[in-house]
Amino acid sequence: MQKERLAFVDIETAGLETWRPIIQFAAIAVDSQLNELEQFNERIKFRFKDADRKSLRKNSYDARVWRELARSERDVAERFDRFLRTHATVDLVSAKGTTYQVAQLVARNANFDGQFLKAWFDKLDLYSRACPRVL
Secondary structure: OOOOEEEEEEEEEOOOOOOOOEEEEEEEEEEOOOOEEEEEEEEEOOOHHHOOHHHHHHOOOOHHHHHHHOEOHHHHHHHHHHHHHHOOOEEEEOOOOOEEEEEOEEOOOHHHHHHHHHHHHHHOOOOOOEOOOOO
């Protein structure tokens, strides 16, 4: 049995509506003693026309940096899925009665980040190994 873990997350978006792109994603996994286990930090390629320019300025968007470092949404989502799988310690039960584990996310703005992450995974048609309740 794996000891409890938490994944602190922070996302930067290109606007306040969930259809706007997530442009940067960071997370830190910790154990029950708050010892850091792993970091995750990725910039995400996005369509500029879908972004609110005020939000980009607020989030220190630099086109040169994104051209150099950003990865595709799907690549970042798959990498984040591996991060979540590694740190999944919360037991849930499926509709068929099968137990499975998800990662417990923690965010300063949990409602906002949680809604964006759900919309992002849904848009990419990917399963999220994150607990549906973000602390």
